[in-house]
Amino acid sequence: MVVTKDLSRLGRNYVQSGLYIETYFPEHEVRFVAILDNIDTAYDTSNNDIAPFKSILNEMYAKDTSKKINSVLGTKRKLGEYLGTAPYGYKKDPKNKYHLIIDEEAANVVKLIYEKYLAGFGTMQIADYLSKQKIPIPSDYNKKTRGIKSLTYGLWQQSTVRFILSNEIYTGAIIQGKRKKVSFKSKKFINLPEEDWIKVENMHQAIISKEDFERAQKVIRATKGSRVVKNDYLFKGLLRCYDCKGYIGIRSPDKNGNIYGRCQRYGRFGKFQVCSPHNFNYQVFEEQMLGILIEVCKKYTNTKKLEEIAKQSKSKQSEELIIRKQIDSFKGTIEKEIGKLEVMYDDRLAGIITLDEYMKNASRIKEIVKKYEQDIEKLEQELSEKSNKTKNENKLDNLIEEFLQMKKPTKEIIREFIEKIEIHSNKQVDIYFNFKPLQEVNENFICAKKEYERKAVYYSSRTK
Numbered sequence: 001m002v003v004t005k006d007l008s009r010l011g012r013n014y015v016q017s018g019l020y021i022e023t024y025f026p027e028h029e030v031r032f033v034a035i036l037d038n039i040d041t042a043y044d045t046s047n048n049d050i051a052p053f054k055s056i057l058n059e060m061y062a063k064d065t066s067k068k069i070n071s072v073l074g075t076k077r078k079l080g081e082y083l084g085t086a087p088y089g090y091k092k093d094p095k096n097k098y099h100l101i102i103d104e105e106a107a108n109v110v111k112l113i114y115e116k117y118l119a120g121f122g123t124m125q126i127a128d129y130l131s132k133q134k135i136p137i138p139s140d141y142n143k144k145t146r147g148i149k150s151l152t153y154g155l156w157q158q159s160t161v162r163f164i165l166s167n168e169i170y171t172g173a174i175i176q177g178k179r180k181k182v183s184f185k186s187k188k189f190i191n192l193p194e195e196d197w198i199k200v201e202n203m204h205q206a207i208i209s210k211e212d213f214e215r216a217q218k219v220i221r222a223t224k225g226s227r228v229v230k231n232d233y234l235f236k237g238l239l240r241c242y243d244c245k246g247y248i249g250i251r252s253p254d255k256n257g258n259i260y261g262r263c264q265r266y267g268r269f270g271k272f273q274v275c276s277p278h279n280f281n282y283q284v285f286e287e288q289m290l291g292i293l294i295e296v297c298k299k300y301t302n303t304k305k306l307e308e309i310a311k312q313s314k315s316k317q318s319e320e321l322i323i324r325k326q327i328d329s330f331k332g333t334i335e336k337e338i339g340k341l342e343v344m345y346d347d348r349l350a351g352i353i354t355l356d357e358y359m360k361n362a363s364r365i366k367e368i369v370k371k372y373e374q375d376i377e378k379l380e381q382e383l384s385e386k387s388n389k390t391k392n393e394n395k396l397d398n399l400i401e402e403f404l405q406m407k408k409p410t411k412e413i414i415r416e417f418i419e420k421i422e423i424h425s426n427k428q429v430d431i432y433f434n435f436k437p438l439q440e441v442n443e444n445f446i447c448a449k450k451e452y453e454r455k456a457v458y459y460s461s462r463t464k
């Protein structure tokens with residue numbers, strides 16, 4: 001007797017599971033039961049006959065269940081029942097897991113943040129104040145309340161303060177359904193427009209009055225975008241600190257007109273001993289970096305020309321043709337083997353061969369087919385790698401041509417070439433190119449031209 005939870009557990013392919021249910025099991029006097037589908041071959045019921053349709057129905061059922069769960073969750077949201085984890089300042093009511101109650105310690109911090117903000121302090125000043133007072137950041141605080149000892153002592157970020165200042169939950173309102181799942185099979189979420197959000201007020205005790213919250217929103221809106229737009233530098237956004245992996249900020253010109261780059265994390269948290277300055281003169285850096293980029297591009301073009309002359313004897317096209325022919329012949333073999341299987345199936349139905357013979361031969365043929373399929377897959381991968389390489393090289397060639405013709409290169413084209421540039425504290429610079437060939441040229445280049453390296457203080461290279 002074979003028992004499975006449902007029909008789908010016996011086999012995904014109905015032709016195969018059908019062979020078991022209708023031929024193999026009856027011939028070997030095996031009783032088959034699929035519990036959830038109500039199939040039992042010991043009894044001749046109509047349920048057994050509709051087995052093929054069951055698998056389709058199963059899927060429809062799964063979809064229906066998902067819809068029902070979604071509508072239950074939607075109702076809960078409309079009633080203002082809180083479904084997520086408790087936000088900072090609140091905890092879940094032990095009597096009702098959909099209800100929030102105040103967490104005194106964290107709620108006091110939330111109140112302090114609003115008080116300071118409304119008294120005219122900026123989000124950075126507030127964040128620094130909290131850090132200095134050694135008040136644990138929300139994620140550390142959560143660990144503490146769950147009994148997990150936090151090894152780190154996190155510093156408050158402006159973004160955390162701003163998030164708390166704009167979270168309406170502190171007024172007692174619950175806002176849910178900001179995003180929804182694409183389908184019951186997918187894990188992807190999409191964001192919904194604000195008018196579709198589900199907002200229910202007065203669901204729990206407020207930490208902040210509605211008036212104070214509104215006042216805070218006005219200040220936030222007023223300060224948004226008030227920062228002066230900085231100059232647009234060629235390498236801006238590509239520069240990273242080698243030590244903390246954070247961004248390197250480029251500062252406005254000083255009174256002598258010099259522009260300096262500096263680790264942003266140091267600039268922001270240096271007073272808490274985070275990272276080190278990584279200071280450097282950006283103008284010198286930009287000039288040298290452009291020079292290096294031009295040299296590398298020229299070097300690449302020259303090397304490529306030489307390679308092409310050397311390669312002209314053997315043709316790349318024929319190599320691909322051989323692979324394609326091989327694939328076609330493998331496909332032909334697979335077709336033949338499957339043809340044999342079909343003939344055997346007919347023979348089996350006509351009683352010419354025994355079931356054991358059929359099973360033995362069928363599994364042998366399946367093995368052969370599988371092997372050829374794997375071979376084809378390997379060859380096809382080889383082919384696509386080859387064509388990808390050619391495509392990438394063509395793209396690079398066009399890019400280099402365009403770049404070398406430009407009098408003043410643009411930010412966009414620099415971005416095409418370079419993934420990122422890491423700055424060490426001793427002013428060493430590591431360039432990470434988006435194209436492997438350029439990376440290779442760059443490395444050989446350093447080995448060959450030591451004196452160039454010495455001239456360019458800011459220069460070195462690393463592979464990804």
Ligand SMILES: [Zn+2]
Nearest residue numbers: 241244263275
């Ligand atoms: Zn740093």
